[in-house]
Amino acid sequence: MATVADAHADDSRAGIASRAVVLGALGVVFGDIGTSPLYALREAAMAAGHGVLSRETVMGVLSLILWALFIVISVKYCLFILRADNRGEGGIIALLALLGVRRIQPGSWRVYLAVFGLVGTALLYADGAITPAISVLSAVEGLAVGSEQFEPYVLPITIAILVALFSVQRMGTGRIGRIFGPFMLIWFSVLGLLGLGSIVAAPGVVAAINPVYALSFMIHTDVAVTLAVLAAVFLTVTGGEALYADLGHFGPVPIRMAWFFVVLPALMLNYFGQGALLLTHPESLESPFYHLAPDWAHYPLVVLATLATVIASQAVITGAFSLTQQAIQLGFLPRMRVIHTSTHERGHVYVPFVNWALALLTFAAVLGFGSSSNLAGAYGLAVSLDMVITTILATFVALHWGHRPVLVYLLNGFLLLVDLVFFAANTTKLLDGGWFPLLIASTVAFMMLTWRKGQQLVQRARTHLRMSTREFLHLLEEKPPIRIPGTAVVMSASPNGIPGTLLHHLKHNRVLHESVFLVSVVVTDEPTVADEARLHLIPIGEGVQRLVLRLGFTEKPNVPATLRFAAARLDLPDLDPDTITYYVGRQTVVATRTLAGMAFWREVIFAMLNRNAELTADYFCIPASQVVEIGSSIEI
Numbered sequence: 001m002a003t004v005a006d007a008h009a010d011d012s013r014a015g016i017a018s019r020a021v022v023l024g025a026l027g028v029v030f031g032d033i034g035t036s037p038l039y040a041l042r043e044a045a046m047a048a049g050h051g052v053l054s055r056e057t058v059m060g061v062l063s064l065i066l067w068a069l070f071i072v073i074s075v076k077y078c079l080f081i082l083r084a085d086n087r088g089e090g091g092i093i094a095l096l097a098l099l100g101v102r103r104i105q106p107g108s109w110r111v112y113l114a115v116f117g118l119v120g121t122a123l124l125y126a127d128g129a130i131t132p133a134i135s136v137l138s139a140v141e142g143l144a145v146g147s148e149q150f151e152p153y154v155l156p157i158t159i160a161i162l163v164a165l166f167s168v169q170r171m172g173t174g175r176i177g178r179i180f181g182p183f184m185l186i187w188f189s190v191l192g193l194l195g196l197g198s199i200v201a202a203p204g205v206v207a208a209i210n211p212v213y214a215l216s217f218m219i220h221t222d223v224a225v226t227l228a229v230l231a232a233v234f235l236t237v238t239g240g241e242a243l244y245a246d247l248g249h250f251g252p253v254p255i256r257m258a259w260f261f262v263v264l265p266a267l268m269l270n271y272f273g274q275g276a277l278l279l280t281h282p283e284s285l286e287s288p289f290y291h292l293a294p295d296w297a298h299y300p301l302v303v304l305a306t307l308a309t310v311i312a313s314q315a316v317i318t319g320a321f322s323l324t325q326q327a328i329q330l331g332f333l334p335r336m337r338v339i340h341t342s343t344h345e346r347g348h349v350y351v352p353f354v355n356w357a358l359a360l361l362t363f364a365a366v367l368g369f370g371s372s373s374n375l376a377g378a379y380g381l382a383v384s385l386d387m388v389i390t391t392i393l394a395t396f397v398a399l400h401w402g403h404r405p406v407l408v409y410l411l412n413g414f415l416l417l418v419d420l421v422f423f424a425a426n427t428t429k430l431l432d433g434g435w436f437p438l439l440i441a442s443t444v445a446f447m448m449l450t451w452r453k454g455q456q457l458v459q460r461a462r463t464h465l466r467m468s469t470r471e472f473l474h475l476l477e478e479k480p481p482i483r484i485p486g487t488a489v490v491m492s493a494s495p496n497g498i499p500g501t502l503l504h505h506l507k508h509n510r511v512l513h514e515s516v517f518l519v520s521v522v523v524t525d526e527p528t529v530a531d532e533a534r535l536h537l538i539p540i541g542e543g544v545q546r547l548v549l550r551l552g553f554t555e556k557p558n559v560p561a562t563l564r565f566a567a568a569r570l571d572l573p574d575l576d577p578d579t580i581t582y583y584v585g586r587q588t589v590v591a592t593r594t595l596a597g598m599a600f601w602r603e604v605i606f607a608m609l610n611r612n613a614e615l616t617a618d619y620f621c622i623p624a625s626q627v628v629e630i631g632s633s634i635e636i
Helices: 002-028 040-049 055-083 092-098 110-140 142-146 148-171 174-199 203-209 211-219 223-237 240-245 252-280 282-286 295-329 352-369 372-378 381-400 405-427 430-465 469-478 500-509 559-569 600-612
Strands: 482-491 511-523 535-541 544-551 581-590 627-635
Touching: 002 174, 002 252, 002 295, 040 055, 040 223, 040 252, 040 282, 040 372, 055 203, 055 211, 055 223, 055 240, 055 252, 055 381, 055 405, 092 110, 092 295, 092 381, 110 142, 110 148, 110 240, 110 295, 110 352, 110 372, 110 381, 110 430, 142 148, 142 295, 148 295, 148 352, 174 203, 174 252, 174 295, 203 252, 211 223, 223 405, 240 295, 240 381, 252 282, 295 352, 352 372, 352 430, 372 430, 381 405, 381 430, 405 430, 430 500, 430 581, 430 600, 430 627, 469 535, 482 500, 482 559, 500 511, 500 581, 500 627, 511 559, 535 559, 544 559, 581 600
Parallel strands: 482 511, 482 581, 511 544, 581 627
Antiparallel strands: 535 544
């Protein structure tokens, strides 16, 4: 009986844990897509009817929205894209890692995939700047719907909320995250109930689920109007990338369960409700979402919507932090200060530079565009292009995994066609604000490509400064240095040869510790590395050993902590992180007008980025009191 009881208890605990994960996914993953009812249907209906709404227009727009959700979110992301994981991690960075972009040789056609992926990564930063602006602003605009007296205060209140949001990021999201799920469950419940109440007044609106309404609308509508409507309809699926990006935090099953059992039904009911309201009261087009609520619930709904948009913004900002950490580890961005805000959750990080850069861009978007309707013109273009890139990269991953090419091309070709239609529709908004996220993305992509190319030039220059181990041992024999007691760790960028840092030290100081470890941190294309594969010790001779530390691209590069682990696992009593001396190099990059490098002006930009990157010792969490820095100059 005890065994049966224990089994029931285990099942109960597993069920509770499963529900908790689903609830967590509800709070983090679906914040963006869950707040799109605030503005998406309104923008689509305005684009379709120009203020005059017919039944055919409302039903056609509503059908387009529903089928966009079905195809893009349900089919593309939930059923297929979530399968393309890198040991549980998702997002464009994971796709790049799966395709082995760091091992791609110059001149290979796969270089274009790497460039494609970096552009897609940059587009996510643009999304991180626009999402908080349009989400929070659309919620606060509900005050003006209730009373025009509040209209002058909409922008100041929005800015105040955003200032508070970005200011608390340094505290970490762990505590706040615990209430995200339950609150978003309340939000989706309210969405469903609001829509259900309106559907009762016009139950015929549910017929919009028939795709014939969508097809009929596109066939009988002018092409320019159709594209404008599709661009607005795309606002309903802009949170789709979050499903894939947050795969590593929750796993595919909880994300799918949250979508199919909570989010999708709530969104369908709310959109049906807004459609029913427009059929019976076309004058509600100004803000059909807020007009769903009775008068007594208007201001509580504004507060609720504002909190929901803050959560949606929080998820996007946190995603930008995580994306930055991974991009730094994979060598796509300069080293920045990354603060881990949780001791037991590796995904909780805070990047001050990214936080305040996003803040400035978000403030500029709010003040520059002034309203959520104007911001709708800026929203969508970057995300639609990002979805195109995700589909293309996922296609190559599927082929790399050996799936039948015919099936891959048929399925991904159809999904790519849908993505391209939405992208083409969003290009019509280029002059209406679409240039803003593209400007952000192109700037970030240029910096990433410049940094990546510059790093390759630096690595090539370093190879001429390095010495082979055989030459090094011969040098020690011919000119033996004075050996001093203790242990030294020399940080080496490459796991091959003798680093220039040690050679400079020998040349100028003419001494060498009795025990020397050449430590190289190698970041793999996997998100995490198992303990048994983390360390590789290679004896060199004359008291010198090479220690290669392997880390995943989502792991914190803490060298003292890893050395402490290595000392215990490999039985190295000399390797005490508290007493050793660390030697790290500090290279000054000098731009030169050589044909072998980049354009001179790009080399100058790379040199500036290198000069302002976080110091090696700080990045690897090495105590400043134990560091000896040795400078050198490298021409590229």
